[in-house]
Amino acid sequence: MGKPKVATVWLEGCAGCHMSFLDLDEALVDILDAIDLTISPITDFKDYEFPELEVGIVEGGVGNHEQKEIAVKLRKRCKVLMAWGDCAVFGGINTMRNWIPKEEILSYAYLSTPSSCGGSPPSDSELPELLEKVLPLNQVVRVDAYVPGCPPSPEAIAHALKAVLAGRIESIPVALLHFD
Amino acid sequence: MAISRKITIEPITRIEGHGKVTIHLDEEGNVAQARFHVTQFRGYERFCHGRPLEEMPVITQRICGICPVSHHLASAKACDAIMGVEIPRTASLLRELLHMGQYIQSHALHFFHLASPDLLLGWDSDPPTRNIVGVVRQFPQVALMGIRLRKFGQEIIQALGGKKIHPAFAVPGGVSERLSIQNRDRLLKGFHEATEAWATAMGFLKKWWHENLTEANSFASFSSGYAGLVDEMGNLALYDGKIKFCGPKGEALGECHGEAYLDFIGEMVEPWSYLKFPFLKALGYPGGIYRVGPLARLNVCQGVSTPKAQEELEELRSSAPRWPAEGSLLYHWCRLVELIYALERAKELLEDEEICSKETRITYSKPAKEEGVGVVEAPRGTLIHHYRVDEHGVIKDVNLIVATGHNNLAMNEAVKAVAKAYIHRGQITEGILNRIEGAIRCYDPCLSCSTHAVGQMPLIVTVYDSGGEKIGEITRSIE
Numbered sequence: 001m002g003k004p005k006v007a008t009v010w011l012e013g014c015a016g017c018h019m020s021f022l023d024l025d026e027a028l029v030d031i032l033d034a035i036d037l038t039i040s041p042i043t044d045f046k047d048y049e050f051p052e053l054e055v056g057i058v059e060g061g062v063g064n065h066e067q068k069e070i071a072v073k074l075r076k077r078c079k080v081l082m083a084w085g086d087c088a089v090f091g092g093i094n095t096m097r098n099w100i101p102k103e104e105i106l107s108y109a110y111l112s113t114p115s116s117c118g119g120s121p122p123s124d125s126e127l128p129e130l131l132e133k134v135l136p137l138n139q140v141v142r143v144d145a146y147v148p149g150c151p152p153s154p155e156a157i158a159h160a161l162k163a164v165l166a167g168r169i170e171s172i173p174v175a176l177l178h179f180d
Numbered sequence: 181m182a183i184s185r186k187i188t189i190e191p192i193t194r195i196e197g198h199g200k201v202t203i204h205l206d207e208e209g210n211v212a213q214a215r216f217h218v219t220q221f222r223g224y225e226r227f228c229h230g231r232p233l234e235e236m237p238v239i240t241q242r243i244c245g246i247c248p249v250s251h252h253l254a255s256a257k258a259c260d261a262i263m264g265v266e267i268p269r270t271a272s273l274l275r276e277l278l279h280m281g282q283y284i285q286s287h288a289l290h291f292f293h294l295a296s297p298d299l300l301l302g303w304d305s306d307p308p309t310r311n312i313v314g315v316v317r318q319f320p321q322v323a324l325m326g327i328r329l330r331k332f333g334q335e336i337i338q339a340l341g342g343k344k345i346h347p348a349f350a351v352p353g354g355v356s357e358r359l360s361i362q363n364r365d366r367l368l369k370g371f372h373e374a375t376e377a378w379a380t381a382m383g384f385l386k387k388w389w390h391e392n393l394t395e396a397n398s399f400a401s402f403s404s405g406y407a408g409l410v411d412e413m414g415n416l417a418l419y420d421g422k423i424k425f426c427g428p429k430g431e432a433l434g435e436c437h438g439e440a441y442l443d444f445i446g447e448m449v450e451p452w453s454y455l456k457f458p459f460l461k462a463l464g465y466p467g468g469i470y471r472v473g474p475l476a477r478l479n480v481c482q483g484v485s486t487p488k489a490q491e492e493l494e495e496l497r498s499s500a501p502r503w504p505a506e507g508s509l510l511y512h513w514c515r516l517v518e519l520i521y522a523l524e525r526a527k528e529l530l531e532d533e534e535i536c537s538k539e540t541r542i543t544y545s546k547p548a549k550e551e552g553v554g555v556v557e558a559p560r561g562t563l564i565h566h567y568r569v570d571e572h573g574v575i576k577d578v579n580l581i582v583a584t585g586h587n588n589l590a591m592n593e594a595v596k597a598v599a600k601a602y603i604h605r606g607q608i609t610e611g612i613l614n615r616i617e618g619a620i621r622c623y624d625p626c627l628s629c630s631t632h633a634v635g636q637m638p639l640i641v642t643v644y645d646s647g648g649e650k651i652g653e654i655t656r657s658i659e
Contacts, residue, residue, distance in 0.1 A: 023344050026324070063222075093242045108226040109325055110449045114577070117465070122454050124451045126219070
C-alpha cells in the first residue's frame with residue numbers, strides 16, 4: 001500500500017492556515033515524507049480532479065460558486081474531510097460581508113473608491129459569481145474534523161493531521177485551542 | 181487547420197492565491213490575446229465600514245496570511261495619520277523589525293518553497309515532483325536551509341507579536357509590547373545561520389542565471405514604469421519613505437508622500453478580472469503600466485544602505501543587460517538582494533540601543549483628521565491603505581491598493597510576452613504552460629492580497645475553435 005493521499009485547497013481564506021502548516025518547519029519534512037501530497041497550492045497539479053484521497057483539507061470558507069464546486073468535489077473523493085482555521089470552521093472574517101447586499105459591495109469596490117477611474121465592473125464568464133453569503137464549510141458539505149484558530153497553531157494542525165492519518169478523529173487539546 | 185483556439189491555464193500554482201490565464205490563438209495558431217484573470221473577491225473595502233479605527237490593523241491583516249505584517253503596518257500608519265500622532269522612535273524601530281522579519285520569511289518562502297522547483301528541478305521537469313516536496317527529496321540540505329531561514333523570519337515576528345501569523349503588535353500610536361532583552365539576545369544569535377542560507381540561495385540563483393543567460397535576460401522582458409519607496413537619501417526604503425515613480429528609462433516622474441498617492445495613481449476596472457488595474461495617471465490607461473516589488477524598488481532607488489546588500493546590488497546592476505532592468509526573471513535576483521538587506525537591517529535594528537526601551541506608545545484622545553493614508557513596501561511591492569472616519573473614529577471609507585494590483589497590467593504584459601515568444605502555430609507543451617505560469621510567478625503575486633476586494637487564481641488549457649466550441653483540453657492532472 002502506498003502512502004496516504006492528501007489534497008489541500010484554500011477557498012475563501014488568506015493562506016494563513018497553509019502558512020501555519022509550513023510553520024511546522026523541520027517537522028514538515030517528516031510529514032511530507034509520510035504522505036502523498038497531491039493537489040495543493042504548493043504543488044503543480046492543475047484542475048481540481050482529485051484522486052481517491054485518504055484526507056481532504058480545506059482552508060477558508062465558501063464564498064463563490066467555484067469554491068462551492070471544489071468543496072463538493074473534494075468531499076466526494078476523500079474519506080476524511082478536515083476544516084482548517086476559523087474561516088472553514090465558522091465562516092471567519094469574510095462573513096463580515098454577509099450583512100451587506102453583494103451588489104452594494106461590488107459597486108463600492110469597483111466604482112466608489114477614491115482611486116476609481118471607471119471601466120466595467122467584473123462580469124465576465126471567466127469569473128465565478130459570489131454567493132449571497134460566505135459560509136462555513138459544514139453548511140456546504142459534511143465535515144469530519146475541525147481545527148479552529150486564526151490560524152490554528154502548527155502544533156494543533158500536526159496533532160489533528162497525525163491522528164487522522166492514524167485513523168482517529170481527535171478533538172484538539174485545550175492547550176492548543178486559542179481564540180486568535 | 182484554420183481555426184482559432186482558446187487556452188486556459190487554471191489554477192496557476194505555486195503562487196499565493198487563485199488565478200487563471202486564458203490565451204486566444206488566431207487562425208494560424210499564434211497568440212491573439214493573453215489574459216491573467218484573478219477570480220476571487222472578498223470585499224474588505226466595504227465590509228470594514230462602521231468598525232472602530234483601532235480594529236483595522238487586526239482586521240485587515242486577515243487579507244493575507246503570507247504578508248499579514250504589511251497590512252498590519254500600513255493600517256497602523258493610516259491610523260497614526262488620522263490620530264495625528266508621531267510614534268516614539270522605539271515603536272518605529274520595532275515596527276520596522278517586525279517588517280524585516282516578514283521580508284525574511286516571505287522572500288525565503290518565495291525562493292525556496294515556490295520558485296526554486298523551476299530553477300533547481302527545471303521548467304520542463306516532471307510536474308508531480310516539481311514542487312517543494314520534490315526539492316526536499318532531491319536537495320534535502322537546500323530545502324532544510326530554506327525552511328530554517330523562513331523560520332528565523334517567523335521567529336522575529338513571534339518574538340514581537342506573540343504569534344507568527346496575524347500577530348497583534350502595532351496599534352495606532354505605536355506598538356503594544358516592548359522587546360525584552362532576552363528576546364533581543366536570542367534573536368541576535370540567529371543571523372549567522374540565516375546569512376549562510378541566504379548565501380546558498382544566492383549561489384544557486386547566480387549559477388542558474390549564468391547557465392541560462394539567454395532565457396534569463398529575455399524572459400518576459402518589457403518596458404514599463406516603476407514605483408517604490410525611497411528614504412531621504414534616495415535609498416531603498418521598506419517601512420517608511422516617499423513613493424518614487426520612474427519611467428521606462430529610469431527618468432523620474434515624481435515623488436510623493438502617501439497622502440498624495442491619488443495625484444499619481446488611478447485604478448481602472450476590466451470586466452474579466454476581479455483585480456483592478458492601477459495605472460499612472462500622467463501616462464493614462466493602459467499606457468501608464470508600471471511595476472512594483474523587488475525589481476521596481478531596486479530600479480528606482482539610488483542604492484541600499486547596508487554594506488553587503490549594496491555590494492550585491494552593484495554586481496546585479498553590472499550583470500543585467502540594461503538598467504533599469506526589464507526582465508521579469510530578474511525579480512528573483514532582486515528578491516535575494518533584498519533578503520540580505522532585510523537580514524542586515526534587522527541586525528542593525530536589534531543592535532540599536534533604544535530597541536528595548538519602554539517608550540513604545542503614545543495615546544491620543546480623538547481623531548485629528550478625517551482621513552489618513554499608510555504606505556509600506558510589502559514584500560511584493562507598494563501597499564497603500566487609505567481610510568476616512570467620522571468624528572468618533574468610525575470607518576466611513578476604505579481604499580486598498582496592494583502590490584499585486586499595481587503589477588496587474590505588468591503581469592498581463594508578461595503573460596502576453598511569454599505566450600508570444602513560445603507559442604507558434606498552435607504548438608503547446610506542458611513546459612510552455614509552466615513558463616507562462618513562471619512569468620506570473622516572477623511577480624510572486626499574492627492573490628490573497630489582491631482579492632481583498634473579491635478573488636482567487638485557477639490552470640487547464642481549453643482549446644476552442646473560432647465558433648467558441650470546445651475542441652480539446654490540455655491539463656496537468658494526476659493518475
